[in-house]
Amino acid sequence: MIPKDLLYTEEHEWLRLQENKVIIGITDFAQKELGDVVFVDLPEVNLVLEANDVLGGVESVKAVSDIYAPCPGRIAAVNEALTDTPDLINEDPYGEGWIVELEIEEAPKNLLSAAEYEEFLNKGE
């Protein structure tokens, strides 16, 4: 499942670009690879990040996966619901399972379209 209206990174994150904001989550492929998500390490609101900074982590029973900032920005909001129900990431990775909202000045570069991400996944198999 790779929604057409989102952009993607090779770290299996999805991005929903809005004017000066970007909402970030992990892809369906990523949540399946991880298995049952049992903990999400969320950043503090207002944290300022450089591109490729680790902004948080998603942990399943067996694995830890870092989440990276796709571009410089400031954390505008975090999905507090993940604190008590981290498995929202498994149930609805592109919706209720969103992780953070990043306020940005410039749109991030080098992102993959849905078709490119799909191709990237197929290459990896």
Place this chain on the structure above:
Amino acid sequence: MTEFAGWYMPTKYQGIVDEHLAVRRAAGLFDVSHMGQIKIAGPVAFNFIQRVTTNNISKLQVGKAQYSLLCNVQGGIIDDIIIYQLGLEEYMFVVNAANKDKVLQWLQDQKNKEEKADLLNIQDVSKEFCLLAIQGPRAEEIIAQLTKLELAKIKFFHFATGELAGVHVILSRTGYTGEDGFEIFVDTANAVLVWRKILEFGKGAGLVPAGLGARDTLRFEAGLPLYGQELREDTTPFEAGLTKFVDMTKANFIGRPVLEMTREQGIKRKLVGFRMVDRGIPRPGYQLQSKGEILGKVTSGTFCPYLKYNAGMGYVRADYAYTENEIDVLIRGKELKATIIKKPFYNR
């Protein structure tokens, strides 16, 4: 699937958490055929095993099993094993898959030091057996449908031989999950048949197939150590909290002199269990500290699917290894609070 000690094994079937909960509430079926089996037989087998293990096999009899340790001369743990007494002069060691070749070699070396080595037969029989484990509160009623063996008579750490699903097996009341249940030694040719029969007869009771992932979280909640994590060649049984499996009244066994000295001098570090107070999951290798002072390292840690909290095990300085003590776990550069608590985390 994951590669483990030369075996391809499923980490999970439907999901670690679901499988874990099924074992706590109903039953789970594991394929643990990777475990190694070594038969030791002959007129001098008893004395040989007394010399190479820390526990005392004079407590064994035919049909009984015992948890024991193999230690090196420094008192460090080579492997943790279960010894089955199969006959008057016949025993079987069940050893960790990753340690099998090492243990086999070490046993051969020890055999060569025996005066009557020709009266001792050590044989790797791992390929002859598959090992299935059915674990959980409903394990007995599921197995009862498939065998005429009187299960009530097979007490914890006892076993019987007989037919199960029409196949000759060794049925042992042992496991690695903290639940009641059985381990089934079945010859390789019939293993798939027995696996399928148990799944079929267990379905109604809520039995599910369970993978390596759930096996690890279950043993963790039950406070059971895992070789390679809690147990290593540089940890002694005393540090690991396995004192009751070391019989110091036994005349002599490998590692004894050093262990005796350690016991007199006191241990420097100790394995503890801890529960996270702050939010975060401890993982192997993470540092344990108190007020910035290093205490030790995490050996295992996970979210506990049944208890629903994050916990870990690790070695800490012995003077700090007391329940209720607060420690910090260094997780992603942050000092997160945890409290040392009593193991096992879970008791059925």
